[in-house]
Amino acid sequence: MINLQDIRDTARDMLAKGEVRTVIGYRRGTRGMLAEPAFITDPAQADDLVWNPTCFHNLSLYLVEDRKFLAHLRQNPGAPIGIVAKGCDARSIVVLMQEHYFKREDVYIIGVSCEGTGVVDERKLAPHLNGFQASDAVFDGDDFVFTTAQGEKRLPAREVMADRCLECRIPFPKEHNLVFGEDKTGRQLAEPFAALKRFEAQEGGDRWNFWSHHFDRCIRCFACRSVCPMCYCDECVVDSITFPVTSETSAEEKANRIRWIERSATRSENITYLMTRAMHLAGRCTDCGECERACPVNVPIRLLNNKMEREAREKFGFEPGASIGGPSLVASFLDNDPGDFIR
Amino acid sequence: MEKILEKKRIDDWIKALSDWEVHAPALQDGIWTYQPVSGAIRLDHPNTNQSPKGFAFPQREIFFSFEQIKGEPPKLKQVLPKTPQHAVFGVRPCDGRGVPRMDKVFNDHVEDPYYNARRKNVAYVGLACNKPPSPNCFCLSVGGSPVSTDGLDVQLTDMGDRYFVKAITEAGKALMKAADGMFSDPSAAEQKQLKQVHAEAVAHPQRKVNDPDGAPAKLKANFNSPLWEEMARACIGCGICTFLCPTCHCFDINDEVQNKAPLKGQRVRTWDNCQFPDFTMHSSGHNPRENTGARLRQRVNHKFQYFHENFGMHQCTGCGRCITGCPVGIDIVTVVNKVTEHAG
Numbered sequence: 001m002i003n004l005q006d007i008r009d010t011a012r013d014m015l016a017k018g019e020v021r022t023v024i025g026y027r028r029g030t031r032g033m034l035a036e037p038a039f040i041t042d043p044a045q046a047d048d049l050v051w052n053p054t055c056f057h058n059l060s061l062y063l064v065e066d067r068k069f070l071a072h073l074r075q076n077p078g079a080p081i082g083i084v085a086k087g088c089d090a091r092s093i094v095v096l097m098q099e100h101y102f103k104r105e106d107v108y109i110i111g112v113s114c115e116g117t118g119v120v121d122e123r124k125l126a127p128h129l130n131g132f133q134a135s136d137a138v139f140d141g142d143d144f145v146f147t148t149a150q151g152e153k154r155l156p157a158r159e160v161m162a163d164r165c166l167e168c169r170i171p172f173p174k175e176h177n178l179v180f181g182e183d184k185t186g187r188q189l190a191e192p193f194a195a196l197k198r199f200e201a202q203e204g205g206d207r208w209n210f211w212s213h214h215f216d217r218c219i220r221c222f223a224c225r226s227v228c229p230m231c232y233c234d235e236c237v238v239d240s241i242t243f244p245v246t247s248e249t250s251a252e253e254k255a256n257r258i259r260w261i262e263r264s265a266t267r268s269e270n271i272t273y274l275m276t277r278a279m280h281l282a283g284r285c286t287d288c289g290e291c292e293r294a295c296p297v298n299v300p301i302r303l304l305n306n307k308m309e310r311e312a313r314e315k316f317g318f319e320p321g322a323s324i325g326g327p328s329l330v331a332s333f334l335d336n337d338p339g340d341f342i343r
Numbered sequence: 344m345e346k347i348l349e350k351k352r353i354d355d356w357i358k359a360l361s362d363w364e365v366h367a368p369a370l371q372d373g374i375w376t377y378q379p380v381s382g383a384i385r386l387d388h389p390n391t392n393q394s395p396k397g398f399a400f401p402q403r404e405i406f407f408s409f410e411q412i413k414g415e416p417p418k419l420k421q422v423l424p425k426t427p428q429h430a431v432f433g434v435r436p437c438d439g440r441g442v443p444r445m446d447k448v449f450n451d452h453v454e455d456p457y458y459n460a461r462r463k464n465v466a467y468v469g470l471a472c473n474k475p476p477s478p479n480c481f482c483l484s485v486g487g488s489p490v491s492t493d494g495l496d497v498q499l500t501d502m503g504d505r506y507f508v509k510a511i512t513e514a515g516k517a518l519m520k521a522a523d524g525m526f527s528d529p530s531a532a533e534q535k536q537l538k539q540v541h542a543e544a545v546a547h548p549q550r551k552v553n554d555p556d557g558a559p560a561k562l563k564a565n566f567n568s569p570l571w572e573e574m575a576r577a578c579i580g581c582g583i584c585t586f587l588c589p590t591c592h593c594f595d596i597n598d599e600v601q602n603k604a605p606l607k608g609q610r611v612r613t614w615d616n617c618q619f620p621d622f623t624m625h626s627s628g629h630n631p632r633e634n635t636g637a638r639l640r641q642r643v644n645h646k647f648q649y650f651h652e653n654f655g656m657h658q659c660t661g662c663g664r665c666i667t668g669c670p671v672g673i674d675i676v677t678v679v680n681k682v683t684e685h686a687g
Contacts, residue, residue: 029672032478036672037577057671061579123373133478217372219393219402221582222619227670239621240595245628254626262599263613264403294670296583297392298373 002181012046020082026055033134053120058288060092061229082108090173091286091321092229111173113181117157118165125160164289166190196306214299220265224291230284278304283329286321344510346526359522367432389476394589399462404612411606434467437482437662441589442494466514469495479663484552489544507537554683561683562648572636577671582616584665
């Protein structure tokens with residue numbers, strides 16, 4: 001069990017001593033039970049921090065934002081930034097460091113183990129609450145306990161947990177400066193890639209129709225891209241301006257810019273967007289599942305990323321975010337690579 | 344025109360609407376969306392995932408097509424939408440109130456022929472909210488009500504085994520007349536019951552914008568407040584809040600070229616979004632709304648200040664979609680309250 005007060009005390013102490021300039025963590029939001037990202041700079045606010053089954057967010061996203069902001073100001077980071085990280089989040093931080101987005105010493109990882117559980121999936125929870133909204137959610141061993149106007153509702157975690165957590169192989173932030181909770185790596189709540197396997201068993205050779213249906217539903221709000229710590233490119237194929245514009249950029253360059261993807265949310269454009277994103281995440285996605293959670297129209301985006309992840313795992317034994325010094329999937333090769341074209 | 348319809352006859356009514364293309368909320372892929380009706384409908388939806396604004400303002404609208412053979416003048420052909428008459432069932436009062444707001448935007452100063460061509464063929468059959476369909480509802484704070492008929496052509500009120508059906512406009516009367524025999528006149532007891540159901544609906548607690556009347560002046564006074572950046576710190580710059588909103592109407596216009604030589608393509612309007620970083624990007628590379636704070640301020644001030652200054656009403660209708668949908672907890676009720684309370 002994780003004692004929330006320990007996390008708060010750590011944050012308070014480190015901020016007070018100036019060991020970190022900010023602690024990025026979770027606090028209670030203003031809509032029901034849901035946690036929201038918190039950026040604590042004042043030690044007195046450390047008690048705002050929470051840890052509960054609604055701490056969905058992969059906060060490493062904000063490390064990217066911070067880095068971009070510092071670069072914009074041309075400032076050195078100074079003291080490191082503290083961040084509360086679950087297993088998947090910590091692996092994202094590792095990938096970002098593999099890609100030299102920031103240095104190890106710029107980040108102080110306050111790891112939190114998901115132990116035997118993970119985060120709740122609101123879509124799975126809703127039917128259990130009979131239309132009531134939960135005002136609070138806590139971990140209680142293998143159960144989640146929700147407070148509603150009807151009273152307390154205790155649910156086995158695995159019934160309402162997000163698929164990403166059920167299938168998580170490493171619910172522990174191996175890369176950390178400090179960690180709360182036990183390492184329960186190897187707990188098996190569901191087999192790895194279970195949702196992907198379910199989908200593949202069901203599809204019945206009708207994959208094109210399945211994906212056409214979902215690609216047609218995408219509204220191109222780009223929440224999946226925006227919420228993803230790996231989608232940090234300054235130039236994204238979907239944006240109206242796909243290269244940095246400066247005062248030196250000529251009118252002709254701007255007028256003749258390549259538009260890889262039109263803004264219309266039509267099938268061809270949506271496919272190009274979502275498939276491009278899936279390809280760019282191969283070997284980088286740590287399955288935090290935030291893209292699928294954020295999607296307002298329930299496009300099963302995670303299946304695409306999982307597919308890439310499984311390919312990399314089966315073909316090359318590759319585990320994204322395993323170690324900072326480790327190879328990246330697409331920038332390394334094996335002497336015993338299964339494909340002869342590369343040897 | 345006020346009538347009573349037995350609930351079990353609603354599908355018969357819809358069948359009688361052969362001159363209309365009928366849409367109603369359906370649960371598909373885990374979300375409620377407006378779908379063309381085929382078979383029985385159910386009007387027990389919380390609120391739809393997206394607002395019904397797309398019936399008059401679709402995410403993609405073709406303005407005209409163009410063709411040019413090298414050396415010859417270009418040929419343009421306007422493409423005005425030719426839509427059948429639509430009847431949209433199950434529209435919640437907040438979304439109903441979105442309709443006159445969109446009408447203003449697309450008809451003030453300039454009349455938008457594309458919007459109007461669609462709009463004139465849509466009738467909205469509303470459903471009063473006997474209880475708030477979302478925990479983030481706040482229609483009462485923004486001049487609305489769970490029993491508002493603003494923007495609707497017909498209002499349905501669920502009274503157990505019957506609907507109380509009220510025509511609000513001529514288009515609404517036409518929908519009811521298409522199935523004249525199915526309706527009966529309300530008794531005095533049913534009139535009384537309607538009043539009671541409506542009174543109970545209005546009495547349900549909702550989330551609250553504390554000072555909606557003072558908001559325009561206070562938002563204006565707080566334009567440069569550091570609160571904006573602080574409140575937008577977690578904003579990821581996605582388009583959920585505005586794309587799901589019943590009154591957000593910003594758009595982009597692009598030429599989509601299908602063929603370079605001979606040149607052939609279409610000019611299209613698509614939804615755009617003030618939360619995207621490149622929304623205000625100038626061609627010089629300068630971006631006047633360069634951070635998430637400035638962009639959040641634009642969204643909130645547009646709803647609660649600028650629109651109010653232009654049209655004398657809040658643009659926000661309190662549906663709560665932007666709150667429910669935000670992946671990082673940005674909550675327009677909290678934001679407006681914080682800013683208005685900050686000004687004291």
